[in-house]
Amino acid sequence: MGLGSLVEQEIHLRQGQANDALHELCLALVDKAMIFHTDVQKGGNYKMTTWAWGQISNAEAMVQWHATIYRQCRKQLIALGAGEDILGKLSKLNRADLTVSATIADPNARGHRDNTLAWFWTMDLPWDSAMNDRMSEFNWLRTKVLRDRWEEELELLTLETGWTQKFFLHKEKFWSGRHMEALAVGDTGFACYSARQSQMYRDLAGTLGCTSR
Known part of the structure; x- marks a missing residue:
């Protein structure tokens, strides 16, 4: 040669x-x-x-x-x-x-x-068609990754909403109990305060319940 x-x-x-x-x-x-x-x-x-x-x-x-x-x-x-x-x-x-x-x-x-x-x-x-196929595959994969990420974020948001709502309900129950204790001993001032606290947490839990639906 x-x-x-x-x-x-x-x-x-x-x-x-x-x-x-x-x-x-x-x-x-x-x-x-x-x-x-x-x-x-x-x-x-x-x-x-x-x-x-x-x-x-x-x-x-x-x-x-x-x-x-x-x-x-x-x-x-x-x-x-x-x-x-x-x-x-x-x-x-x-x-x-x-x-x-x-x-x-x-x-x-x-x-x-x-x-x-x-x-x-x-x-x-010569391989324009092959490149187009790869670009189409690339776009499909990116769209799938984006969709999976949204689904994951939605799942996490739903779980976090449920956890927060349970915390508010726990606090509502706590202050409701303190309210009953204050009434039993005739502590009117603390009974009013604990009633307001209980109502506040009940409203917060209710708001999250409406948001998550």
Whole structure:
């Protein structure tokens, strides 16, 4: 095998590696955009938002990793003397191309109709259909995780409501007993106070009962 054949083979391998890197880069950018769109912007509390930013950091690390691989492959292709038919498709990757926008997470979002995506989103790669399948699977999994999280939070909220209601009923019973004791010894002032306390906890328990239904 001559030197020319080896160079052509190396060019072919580097081209495939560059396309693979772009494929993985798209998935990483979609992952980052979806986390920002569903978890950061709509985070319900500090703990959830902090977790989401941690996931954003992990996704950004993957974006930079695949971007570095692509840039190295393109650099090698230039050094190997790849033709314009290859380099014309594998454009230079700029920092602005790695910016995540709402257009990636939701192309139909209001106010983003005129936003343009980076050049690699419109590339006609041989495995476009496979990438679409993976992105669909990714969106389904993220939706399922979000639904499971809501169900878990609802279950915890229901349990916490029940625990709090039982505590209020316990306090109502305690103050009702103190009220009866005060009446028995003729302590009118404490009897009035304990009656108010008992009524307050009864009302709180009743309010939680209405809320949980």
